[in-house]
Amino acid sequence: MSTLRFEILGPLRFWRGGTELDAGPRQQRCLLTLLLAASEQPLGISELIDLIWESAPPSSAVNIVHxxxxxxxxVFEPDLTARDCGRYLFRYGNGYRLVAGTAAVDLRxxxxxxxxxxxxxxxxxxDRALDHYTDALRLVRGPAGGALADSLRAAAVFTAFDSQFFDATVAATEIAVRIGRPAEVLSAVRLAATMSPLHEPVHASLVTALAATGRQAEALDAYRTIRQRLGDELxxxxxxxxxEAERRVLTRSVAPAMAAAPRPPSPHPAQLPxxxxxxxxxxxxxxxxDGLSAPSGPLVVALDGMAGVGKSTLAVRFAHRVSARFPDGRLHLDLRGDRDEPVTAGEALRSLLYALGVPAAKVPDTVDxxxxxxxxxTADKKILVLLDNAREAGQVRPLLPNSTTSTTLITSRCPLPGLAxxxxxxxxxxxxxDQPAARELLNRRLAGLxxxxxAGTADEMIELCGRLPLALAIVGARLxxxxxxxxxVLxxxxxxxxxxxxxxxxxxGDQDPRTAFSWSYRQLSAGSARLFRFLSTTSPTGVRVLACAGLAGQDVAETRRQLxxxxxxxxxxxHGDGRFTLHGLIRAYAGELFRTIDAEPPTARTVLDRRWSVLAGFQHGGPARLGSVVGQDSVH
Structure with missing residues (x-):
């Protein structure tokens, strides 16, 4: 659905990817605009005929619509076969329905x-209300539908959208003047006044906005123009x-002092590591x-993986590869989600505002x-944001830039399905x-030493490091x-x-595997931390839930939650077959903790006793059930 993009808040325009397309003859363009205006609601054939031709449709109107x-x-899909309806325009009862997606139609x-x-x-x-108002007003380029309406009913459809634009302009101007940001609505209110020469609230907003931005003489000229037009034409x-707008100008109730100070400068930060x-x-x-980075809208990519696997290094490499696409700035922030005290959204926003040129004294007090x-x-900016070490989606969501031409890269140890x-x-x-890539990584570190x-020793080191990039980098650095x-010796x-x-x-002060793993371990609940330590005593080939429950001496449901x-x-x-495994270095870390905190590894007899206690909760089973469990999982 993202391959097509439509605009009807002004002359009809639409694109496939980056190519603007021709929608065909006038009445075909009118049909497309009406289907888009219906916001994915179906329109019957008779309704479409009435909207296009009104009182005098041709006898072949039905065939013409088809x-x-x-x-x-x-036009949408050039490779479409004759009888294929495609992905966008569907037959719906005795009519049609156009499905284009919310982000693909400016009206929606x-x-x-x-x-x-x-x-x-x-x-x-x-402030937040005005941000959304300005985002909405920026989408309007002129009268909705252009000049495609040839019937009164079609004209009424598009006029309704114009009226919504006028009402939004008036509401936005009132807020903008009140909070000292009138310059942000001035272009929209000028457009609205041009589109509706006799709309008094719109012209009152124009007079007020001009005065609030220091243009008193222009504001009075605008008032005199609309006053004369009302008298001459109506x-x-x-x-x-x-x-009231004139009175406020004359009495300077709306003075330039109330208008917005110049917006903070927007530098072009280059913060990538x-x-x-x-x-x-x-x-x-x-x-x-690279395949995800086609310019079809805002791109958000969340990379997850274990500590030391190279998420940040990969994100930085990609960010540098595409940095030329983002002339308005490249921002970077470590959210410290892997630490005991991650950066809050409010503090992260403060840092990003500093990077965008906002003086400390101008940063608002509230998060909103x-x-x-x-x-x-960040609106309409070509900007790249790299957010490292996120803990959860809620920490990241407020930091996504407000631009369809932005890219946000996020790294996290755990997946962030909420963002998806x-x-x-x-x-x-x-x-x-894989092994060849790990060998290449180590060889680059060892070049010239x-x-x-x-080769045999290097391959053994790679396997002993579990192919973890952080560990391989340290091996190379030590040598x-x-x-x-x-x-x-190493x-x-x-x-x-x-x-x-x-x-x-x-x-x-530098990160090594033990330090990286410890940050994740310290965030665990007590029960999960205990189970983690116990898992160091299990087989490297993996262990299943029932064996874990027996090992920890607790019920299966609690064990599942901890796992x-x-x-x-x-x-x-x-793993897909129900096994749970630990990376070799993580197993070593869990073993260190086990030897420090816990008693000696449980004997086979202890584990069997614990498994009996777990299985006692089953209504059916007994020795046969226990035998199957022991057979599936080796005891250590």
Whole structure:
């Protein structure tokens, strides 16, 4: 549905991708505009005939409508076969229905913004209401439908949309003048006054907006013009709205001091972290991201994966590849969702406003006001936002820019399905690199080193690091920093489960696997943390839910909840066959915690006793059931 985009709030225009198309002869264009105006509601054949021809339709009107429909389908989808209705224009009873999607038709976006604006007014948030009003007004380019209406009924359909534009202009001007932002509505109110030369509330709004932006002389000229026009064409004097607007200008009740100060400058921030010079692999992931980045609307991509897998490195590499598409700015913010105290939405908005040139003294106090300012400053901008280490969708949603030409990249340890469901985000899981890519990554780190390991030793190191990019980078860094360090000695350290994480430790302040895993572990509930430690005693090939319940000595339902929490924290991997596994380095970390916090690993007898207690809750089963469970899961 996103391949087509329509505009009817002005002359009819529509595009397939980036190519503007011709909708055909006049009456065919009229039919298309009427179907779009119906907002995906079906229109019957007789209704369409009445709208197009009104009182004098030709005898072949039904066939003409069918012909126009076929013509539009071929314009929408040139490869369509003769009898195929395609993806957009459907037969519905004795009529037709056009389905184009909310974001693809300016009229539907206009109505959505109006609804949000009125909601902002009702909630007492004028800044937010004005942001939505200006978004709606910006969509209008002239009289709805252009000049395609040849019947009174069709004209009435389009006139209704023009009236909504006029009402929205008046409401937006009142708010804009009251909160000191009149310049933002001036172009829209000028257009409305041009479209409706005798609409008194619109012209009163024009007079008021001109005065509020410091144009007193122009405001009085506008008043005199509409007063003379009313007298010449209608023989009436100005009504209360115009008289009040004139009085406010003459008494300077609307003075330039009440108008908006110049909006904060909008610099072109370039905050992306440096691209990694030793970047390797990820060609498939970059190709996928390239495929998503076609300019068909705002792009939101949320990359998830375990700690150290290279989500941020991949996001930064892609951001630099496409940065030239975003001349209005490239923003970056670490949301610290992997830490004990993540950045709040309010603080994140403050940082982004600073980056967009807003002085500290001008940043609003409330989160809603900051959100309104952020959306205003990013409206219609070609801007890229990279949000690292998000914890949840609610932390990210207020930070999405208000622009159809924007791209937002998000990294998180857990998937963010809420962003996909409600914000149209693409979810992309970043997995461990395969063996060739991991070898390329390590080889780039080892290039030119005198103590470079032999191929067999390097492959063993890769496997002992579980192909985790963070660990491989540290292996390369250790060999580079300590030229006397033998690769065989380092490999021996990695083979020792008790020393493996210490072999991958770095200096204070830098992230290593143990530190990265600890941030995820500290966010777990007590029960899930305990189960995580116990999982270090299970088979590397995986363990199932019943075995986990027996190991922890608790019921299956609670165990499922805890496993779900561990999977969401990217500490445990769930497989399609019901197994749960730990990455080798995460298993080593869990083992360190187990040896520090818990008793000795449970014996087989202890596990069997615990499994009996778990299975006691089953109404059926007994020894046969227990045998099947023990047979499925090895006991450690």
């Amino acid at each position: 012909k126009y429909v076929s013509g539009l389908r071929r 976006a206009f109505h959505r913004h109006l609804a949000d604006a009125r909601a902002g007014e009702g909630a007492g948030v004028p 023989g009436i004097d100005p009504g209360p709205a115009l008289l 440096p691209d990694l010079p030793l970047f390797a692999g990820r060609s498939a992931e970059l190709a996928t991201l 006001a900051r959100l309104g300012m952020y959306r205003s400053l 469901a409600f914000d149209g985000a693409h979810l992309m899981h970043v997995d461990l690199p 005198p103590n470079r390991p032999a 580079a920093a300590h030229r006397h360090l033998s690769p065989q 490999a021996a350290e990695l083979r020792d489960d008790g020393r493996r994480l210490s072999a991958l430790a770095v200096g204070a 779900a929490e561990l999977v969401e924290a990217a500490l445990v991997t769930e």
